[in-house]
Amino acid sequence: MALILREEDAMDWSYKGEGAANLVLSYHGSSPFLIGKVLRIKKVPTRKKVPKSEVKSANGGLALSKNEQLLWRDFKELVESNSIELVEQGYMMWVMGPLLDPKHVDGGICITVSREFLHSIKRSTNDQRPTWRVDAAEVDINCDSALLISDHSIFLSSKGTLNADMCFTVEIKPKCGFLPSSEFIAQKNVIKKSTTRFKMHQLLKLHEGEISQLSGYDPLDLFSGSKDRIYQAITSLFTTPGNNFRVFQNGSLIFGGLGGGMDMTDARSHEANEKVEALLKGSGLKLATFIELIVEVLLKSAVLDKLLAAQKLDLVDIEGAIHLYYNIISEPCIVCKDVIDTELMHQYSFLHSLSLEESLKIVREYLIAATAKDCSLMLSFRHADVGATETDSSSIFLKSCGLSFEYKVNFLDLDLKPLNKMVYYYELDQKIVNYYTNKILTEESRGTSTIGRAED
Ligand SMILES: O=P(O)(O)O[C@@H]1[C@@H](OP(=O)(O)O)[C@H](OP(=O)(O)O)[C@H](O)[C@H](OP(=O)(O)O)[C@H]1OP(=O)(O)O
Numbered sequence: 001m002a003l004i005l006r007e008e009d010a011m012d013w014s015y016k017g018e019g020a021a022n023l024v025l026s027y028h029g030s031s032p033f034l035i036g037k038v039l040r041i042k043k044v045p046t047r048k049k050v051p052k053s054e055v056k057s058a059n060g061g062l063a064l065s066k067n068e069q070l071l072w073r074d075f076k077e078l079v080e081s082n083s084i085e086l087v088e089q090g091y092m093m094w095v096m097g098p099l100l101d102p103k104h105v106d107g108g109i110c111i112t113v114s115r116e117f118l119h120s121i122k123r124s125t126n127d128q129r130p131t132w133r134v135d136a137a138e139v140d141i142n143c144d145s146a147l148l149i150s151d152h153s154i155f156l157s158s159k160g161t162l163n164a165d166m167c168f169t170v171e172i173k174p175k176c177g178f179l180p181s182s183e184f185i186a187q188k189n190v191i192k193k194s195t196t197r198f199k200m201h202q203l204l205k206l207h208e209g210e211i212s213q214l215s216g217y218d219p220l221d222l223f224s225g226s227k228d229r230i231y232q233a234i235t236s237l238f239t240t241p242g243n244n245f246r247v248f249q250n251g252s253l254i255f256g257g258l259g260g261g262m263d264m265t266d267a268r269s270h271e272a273n274e275k276v277e278a279l280l281k282g283s284g285l286k287l288a289t290f291i292e293l294i295v296e297v298l299l300k301s302a303v304l305d306k307l308l309a310a311q312k313l314d315l316v317d318i319e320g321a322i323h324l325y326y327n328i329i330s331e332p333c334i335v336c337k338d339v340i341d342t343e344l345m346h347q348y349s350f351l352h353s354l355s356l357e358e359s360l361k362i363v364r365e366y367l368i369a370a371t372a373k374d375c376s377l378m379l380s381f382r383h384a385d386v387g388a389t390e391t392d393s394s395s396i397f398l399k400s401c402g403l404s405f406e407y408k409v410n411f412l413d414l415d416l417k418p419l420n421k422m423v424y425y426y427e428l429d430q431k432i433v434n435y436y437t438n439k440i441l442t443e444e445s446r447g448t449s450t451i452g453r454a455e456d
């Protein structure tokens, strides 16, 4: 019999976390099927900041817009889905899974949720959600379904019950790990080829009050493949976690911001570091050894190599892809309308002369890369000597402390990005690079440079 969550089931679910688009709940009831699961429910923006997924009307009840159906036509499962949850599940399984290794991708299952269940969840979670997240978006009570996924921050026993042994999980949102080299990047934006998008975006976020401190984390370190640089990246994430890093103990958050919290000042993260250190003691680990364990697992599992390859499907950068978007929607290109530079115009004309087939391929890969630049990784560990290992986990021996660990690695948030977000991507990209360039020029002319201080 199909599972339906009704109003009376809401009390078994509690707030676990959230991002911009989804609210995640963990299960505390007694149903053997639901133990060890989280429920991922869609939210709707309370005010329209970025485009929602394209309109569902006029598509014969299908979840993708006409243009998206064209874009994803090779993936029948996506095109024929009639709910956005099914599209997202299909996208994780059929598009992202093969690129990132299905072993690390959990598509979950789609289950029916009643409107009363969603109303009840909306009421019961409001107090626990960060205020800025409540102001930005709310549970979408018009959804009929939600995704049921394994809780990747815990281990289950071989009988499928919760395991009482201590386990730790780190969640990393790596963001874009390479510098673009596209020939379509305008000369005025050439800084994009030598400064990470993450670093430039931090400055804009600080300016707009989204964060109160620059992050010292450098995605190029994390993706470098070098043990020392990955170690440095994780150390920086411990110092300035922002919304890029969290630690859980037995599924409960012990370090980092709840709900994708952007902020955590140095002082608080210092206190939190000590708290993590104290909690780790019980497992015989020091913070430095814990970081070493994270590094070893990242290297051994090779997940970052696969993630980087998926991110690099963005070959032409948004400055190239935006023109192909207009080829697909068959509308006049808003970028070309303002170009006066003849050489640039020549390059853009070339893009507009590409066939629909070529345009679809490039935009499709751009959107896949966008997913890969925004997803997160969950790495969970426990001592290997505690009993039967889970089927999807592996083990690692850490020489420096002489201990063996069981670990598992999972990708989170491999959502499909809507096609109509392309214009927003272009505008945000230009805003980030313009702000950064102007800031550098101003500081250079004053002879003062504060940029990059967090990294010093
Ligand atoms: O554009 P970015 O790089 O700021 O990424 C957005 C994220 O911001 P971040 O910089 O990681 O704090 C943003 O995260 P936050 O809300 O800032 O935690 C979302 O992940 C957003 O994706 P979506 O709207 O949920 O599909 C992300 O949008 P996409 O660009 O991935 O579509």
Ligand SMILES: Nc1ncnc2c1ncn2[C@@H]1O[C@H](COP(=O)(O)OP(=O)(O)OP(=O)(O)O)[C@@H](O)[C@H]1O
Pocket: 016, 017, 018, 019, 020, 021, 022, 023, 024, 038, 040, 149, 150, 151, 152, 153, 171, 246, 260, 374, 376, 412, 413, 415
């Ligand atoms: N399968 C899972 N197991 C354990 N925790 C999870 C799981 N899925 C999500 N979470 C927790 O819930 C949080 C929000 O989930 P998720 O990243 O999927 O939301 P989102 O709205 O799609 O994010 P974004 O802002 O990147 O779009 C995660 O940061 C993580 O802490």
Ligand SMILES: [Zn+2]
Pocket: 322, 323, 326, 333, 334, 335, 336, 337, 348, 352
């Ligand atoms: Zn154009």
